[in-house]
Amino acid sequence: MDFDWVFFIELIVGGLMSGVMYSLVAIGFVLIYKSSGIFNFAQGTMLLFAALTFVKLTEGSVNFWVALAVTMATMVVFGILVERFMMRPLANQSLLSLFMATVGLAILIEGMSQYIWDSAIHGLQLADFLDLALLDPVNMTVFVVDYIDWLDILISKFDVFATIVAGTMILVLAVFFQKTRTGMSLRAVSDDHLAAMAVGIPLSRVWALVWAVTGIIALIAGLLWAERVSVSFTLVEAVLKALPVILIGGLTSIPGAIVGGLIIGVGEKMGEIYLGDLMGVQGIETWFSYFIALVFLLFKPSGLFGLKAIERV
């Protein structure tokens, strides 16, 4: 049998694109881990909550931009509340209790978002909105027409858009972390929060900020994911998919989240098609990404770009 190159490249491109989607979720994780050492399990439900809020607002025929602004504001308020009522009382506790607290938070948000809104599955035609709001208000053809055909390789336009959004977000975050005063205080807090407090960085404000920013990232990631898989509980599972991604990249590195996403995205597709064929079984996608992550971690125990833990007795 001839090797199908077009199919192969299409697979890689598809993998890269879904990798970008994973990265979007992973960035939110990394941000919180970087600044407070917490492995935030509630990221997935935050995605759901943000996307659900947005969808319900637009279904109530609120303008796209207004809905976006309102949702963002909600997420910011939410971040501040989390800081005040969860992070502050839990300061200085073991990482495991902090992790469990976020799992508790995940349940809380899940119940809350389904209580306030509902638990039905919502479709989100983000492509329509984007055309309507941004690019082509009259004919609505830029995003709704799905694919770019390039050398027989079909690429979804929406995926390209997601990639651009992710890229922009990373650039903004990088500049924010490296250049701004707030970004530097964030890095200081992540380094050693007692020392950061000693030099006068307002810890609680920094944490509130991180949770707010994470909320906004969750909104963006949630909207992009929702376009693919609809707004429902499946969004929460996106988080578990993102776990190997951040672990490969290293919990503390934003570029790591991107690279990890790409590796998992491509690896998963490759594994499913070629390895699955070889083994004569299907559905190895569900665990294959974890195995890829394991292999990487065996060589680099703290991820590709993660901070190496120096342990002293």
Add this chain to the structure above:
Amino acid sequence: MIYRETGTFSTSYIEDRKLFPIPFDKWAMGVFLLFMVFVVPLIASDYWLAAHLIPILAYGCAALGLNLLTGMTGQLSLGTAGFMCFGAFFTFNIMLRSPEWMNLPLAMVLAGSVTGVIGVIFGLPSIRIKGFYLLVSTLAAQYFALWFFRSYPYFLNYATATVTLPDHHFDLFGIGDAFGVDMASFEAKYLLSLGIVCALALFAKNLMRSSTGRNFMAVRDMDIAASVIGIPVIRTKMLAFFVSCFYCGVGGALFCYAYLQVLGIRTFEMNRSFEILFMVIIGGLGSIAGSFYGTVLVYEFPILFSWAGDYLLGGAFDTAVVDNVAKILYGILIIALLIREPGGLAALWLTAKQKLRTWPFPH
């Protein structure tokens, strides 16, 4: 004054090492166990046995396993349900495919051992990978288990979704027929679960008092320091994975055989792993009794809540609303408990004991 420990003096090392050094504890435990064995099967209805006591025992067994791994040895695991799945499926297959003399407890022990070996395989990365990074290994175990049994229907005896577990699997050397007892009744299942769980809990308690248990805790507190003082870290971690997964495997088998009475893959989805992790955290990491306190609370909370919702509000709200409010309260409960008492219910109990000790003169 209610709870006293004065006046008990050990005069030999043997006495000093007793399981329950305080007579009050010993008597309370004895009475409790006698009550559970002899009185409960007589007075409890089938509903209480089938829907409350048996599942709590099965969950408790798995929670104990996870607590040995996470609470005692410090290796975080999200693959509990996966290991339970292995245990349940292997038990079923051993029962199905072996000769007459095979019986359920033995099959559970065998299946548990196989699960333990699988646990060691998935635990191998813990030699190099630490902390949250280890989650990936246990998650791999979780998803691998589900995928494995879905892909190879041989293990489900080629049934489509679930298998109803046959009653004759419960027969122990024909005891049931000989004495005219129905071995597949809820009472018998309850006593079987209780016996297994008590034996495993006693074993765990003794394990923790031995040098093996102290090695576990040394590795948890700081594995580098442990290796410096000469504890074989790798062997200790692998042993912890083996023991823990053994418990989880037996717990899974009990869950299917004694509680659900059907075997299926959907029983062991990811949510189950989280549920059991909650039991351990809420009950108290590193406490054997805590595993059971946590199990009772986590298992009974939704039931109590929906009952209270029904009773107080008289069905004014539909079940979805009650469900969601239960979730919200549950989340708040977890966070509040972690804030107030990070040691879980077990720590709460210790505080209560201290209060009882000094009551009625608090100083």
